[in-house]
Amino acid sequence: xxxxLTGMSGVGKTALAVRIGHLLKEDFCDGQLFxxxxxxxxxPVSPRQAPERCLRALGVEPMRLPTDADTGELAExxxxxxxxxxxLVVLDDAASITQIIPMLPxxxxxxxxxxxxxxLSELPGARLFEVGVLPADSACELLGHLLGNVKMQVPYAQxxxxxxxxxxxxxxxxxxxxxxIERPHWNAEQIIRRLHDEEGRLAELQxxxxxxxxxxxxxxxxxxxxxxxxxxxxxxxxxxxxxxxVSAPLLDVDxxxxxxxxxxxxxxxxxxxxxxAEGSVRFHLHDLIRMFAVEHFAEEQAPNDRRATLxxxxxxxxxxxxxxxxxxxxxxxxxxxxxxxxxxxxxxAADGLLADPLEWFRSEHRALVSAIRKAAQAGFHEGCxxxxxxxxxxxxxxxxxxxxxxxAEMA
Numbered sequence: 001x002x003x004x005l006t007g008m009s010g011v012g013k014t015a016l017a018v019r020i021g022h023l024l025k026e027d028f029c030d031g032q033l034f035x036x037x038x039x040x041x042x043x044p045v046s047p048r049q050a051p052e053r054c055l056r057a058l059g060v061e062p063m064r065l066p067t068d069a070d071t072g073e074l075a076e077x078x079x080x081x082x083x084x085x086x087x088l089v090v091l092d093d094a095a096s097i098t099q100i101i102p103m104l105p106x107x108x109x110x111x112x113x114x115x116x117x118x119x120l121s122e123l124p125g126a127r128l129f130e131v132g133v134l135p136a137d138s139a140c141e142l143l144g145h146l147l148g149n150v151k152m153q154v155p156y157a158q159x160x161x162x163x164x165x166x167x168x169x170x171x172x173x174x175x176x177x178x179x180x181i182e183r184p185h186w187n188a189e190q191i192i193r194r195l196h197d198e199e200g201r202l203a204e205l206q207x208x209x210x211x212x213x214x215x216x217x218x219x220x221x222x223x224x225x226x227x228x229x230x231x232x233x234x235x236x237x238x239x240x241x242x243x244x245x246v247s248a249p250l251l252d253v254d255x256x257x258x259x260x261x262x263x264x265x266x267x268x269x270x271x272x273x274x275x276x277a278e279g280s281v282r283f284h285l286h287d288l289i290r291m292f293a294v295e296h297f298a299e300e301q302a303p304n305d306r307r308a309t310l311x312x313x314x315x316x317x318x319x320x321x322x323x324x325x326x327x328x329x330x331x332x333x334x335x336x337x338x339x340x341x342x343x344x345x346x347x348x349a350a351d352g353l354l355a356d357p358l359e360w361f362r363s364e365h366r367a368l369v370s371a372i373r374k375a376a377q378a379g380f381h382e383g384c385x386x387x388x389x390x391x392x393x394x395x396x397x398x399x400x401x402x403x404x405x406x407x408a409e410m411a
Contacts (some may be wrong), residue, residue, distance in 0.1 A: 007131035009215035010171025013115040028088035039095025040218035051078040075102035139163035146177035158188040165195035227264040234291035240367040243284040249316035277371040315343030324357035338382035361394035385411035
């Protein structure tokens, strides 16, 4: 049995794996091996180093270790050493299956737990478990536990507010707790006030060498250049969830190419996948990851590029909403259009998205209102009122009068 625990940076994969190891101690009576693979480090553990270290830990004398550079012979020796034993192997922070394959025992009596920021779905015979952030109550419980006696001075409502501003991420909760203990002159209200500032929140979630931004950066640096570009540009969407199609206008490429790059972000756990009851799929940036993307977008993209990216995104919104309106009503009726230039998807992509145009409108409800607001804030006046007019299709059909009024006022 091989299990892969995957999740975003700082979510507690290693802590969970170690806890499981303690709980399963009696089931693996011959011992447990913990191997830090440092998959996201500049010098990760090589496929040869890991089994060699384990063989030494198992008591194999150095002169009996294969000296050949071929990893295969070393892996065979490792499997032979475990052949008649019940041992649990924990492989922490793996970057790829090339690090893992030599470490898989050959007998069913042994178990393997792998932790990774990547999904590693290609690992044969493995069961994948996604480790998410904590539920709100559990996050408060963890924060209270970490604070110890200090928590007596922090009301539950404030604990809950701090946990929420930490995105319920265990690493962030640990850092905040450490700061509150280290600086007893800070009260909970001060912490909440400092964390409320989105521009400075990641800086607040740093103590010593430990930091949320540094942890996220390891996943970010593992991406290709195009995937990094898509990632930072997704920060334009704010805290709304979104459909996969937004990646095409953000990068100014065709939808198939953009989808492949979006897949890299999902595989690296930089994007959350949300599945609807009817099988629809939406994506979302965790708050702290979004703030990381916002910072890098501002640092790495010139103002003109940022504006051009937003203009293409708004143009694609206009193209899709106008096309959805035509498909709902059988023509471009009851609408006025401005002079803003749409950014069109190809026919096949549009047909796939708008097979049920009204349902597409409903799935994009929140994001659509957010797009109208962003167009107003950025000064895209023609695009803003055009999109607000076209969105009436949705507002009218579903009696969304508040959104209708708000978007009209913004326009």
